[in-house]
Amino acid sequence: MIIRAMGLGFLLWLVVAAAFRFGGQYFFLPDESLRMVTFLSAPVIGAILSFICLKLLGEASGDEGEAAIGLALPVLMLNGFLTHEYANAFPNLDETLDATFGAWSLLFGASILFMGLWTTKLAPQDERI
Numbered sequence: 001m002i003i004r005a006m007g008l009g010f011l012l013w014l015v016v017a018a019a020f021r022f023g024g025q026y027f028f029l030p031d032e033s034l035r036m037v038t039f040l041s042a043p044v045i046g047a048i049l050s051f052i053c054l055k056l057l058g059e060a061s062g063d064e065g066e067a068a069i070g071l072a073l074p075v076l077m078l079n080g081f082l083t084h085e086y087a088n089a090f091p092n093l094d095e096t097l098d099a100t101f102g103a104w105s106l107l108f109g110a111s112i113l114f115m116g117l118w119t120t121k122l123a124p125q126d127e128r129i
Contacts (some may be wrong), residue, residue, distance in 0.1 A: 005019025008053050013075045016108070017082060020090055022100070030094045042104045046111030056117060061121045068116020072109045075104070079105035081087060 018082060028038055050071060059067045083087045083105060086098035093101075 001057075001063060001067060002070040005053075005057055005059075005067040005081055006074055009071040009074040010078075012049060012071065013078045014055060016075070017078070018061050020027070020082075021092065024090060025092045028097060031098060035097070035100055039100060039104055039107070042107035043111040043114075046108040047115045048116040050112040051119070054116060055079040065116045072112040076105070076109040076110065079109070091115060098119075 029035065041080075045051055050068060053071055054064055057067050057071075079102075083098060087095050087103060090101075114124040
């Protein structure tokens with residue numbers, strides 16, 4: 001289960017990285033008001049994509065949180081690399097947006113984990129406070 005989720009997470013990272021690399025100049029702009037909209041879109045996009053990916057994985061009830069960890073791990077690790085090598089990885093984007101990209105990627109990864117926990121169906125005996 002975890003390996004399949006990590007494989008899908010790598011594909012998800014590849015799609016998002018390609019979107020920034022080849023089309024980022026159209027939506028990831030240095031304008032402050034547009035940057036805030038793009039920044040706040042990270043949790044929404046991450047939650048929607050993780051919900052779709054978790055449904056595609058078809059995990060057993062209660063395993064959605066583990067699958068979300070496997071899904072988010074490649075995204076978080078590889079986006080750390082992209083943030084470090086921002087100018088080389090994204091020559092089409094403004095170099096001053098590296099910190100914004102790092103924050104965007106953290107919010108994106110956290111929303112994947114949140115969606116996994118949100119959709120996890122626990123047994124009644126597991127729901128203790």
